[in-house]
Amino acid sequence: QVTLKESGPVLVKPTETLTLTCTVSGFSLSNARMAVNWIRQPPGKALEWLAHIFSNDEKSYSTSLKSRLTISKDTSKSQVVLTMINMDPVDTATYYCARITILEGGMDVWGQGTTVTVSS
């Protein structure tokens, strides 16, 4: 069974750095047919793609957030980590990680999401 699970702080202060971890099971981060994405959703708003990372360590970022994001992976730990610097209250959202199969182009398995609130 393929699962992804997000973890990280529930509350961060403005200007702080957010670090989120996605722990995957049921597939390997070295699988060349798959990549792991981060997506967020502010309360009552639409999904917003943030970044993804492939098995060969190739990375892509949202154009609007590129300067604030870093994605990395630890294949041995089956973890994908997203850091976002300089957090602001507008970054309050549920953050999801999801697997995408490269040939099919769809995110077929999603984590349950983790809610992050940015407030002083």
Next chain:
Amino acid sequence: SYELTQPPSVSVSPGQTASITCSGDKLGDKYACWYQQKPGQSPVLVIYQDRKRPSGIPERFSGSNSGNTATLTISGTQAVDEADYYCQAWDSIVVFGGGTKLTVL
């Protein structure tokens, strides 16, 4: 940057056909997929590669993609289909549409 545009809301009567559109420049040249999201839940993939259904997705869900528009069609819409629907494409980066709230009246 690439953008996908969806209508904010669509209403349909039970048993009727619902169509949700997703527009983007030369979208037909890319693969489109669709997600269903119910309140408090993670999104679920319902269509990938324009028209394919993942295992477990009912046959009443179908998709098409041509020109600048991808369409999600739900035939014989049921109350359980009431949800937000998002299209997604992969240009140089991944892009989501703004979402469509489907109301089954």
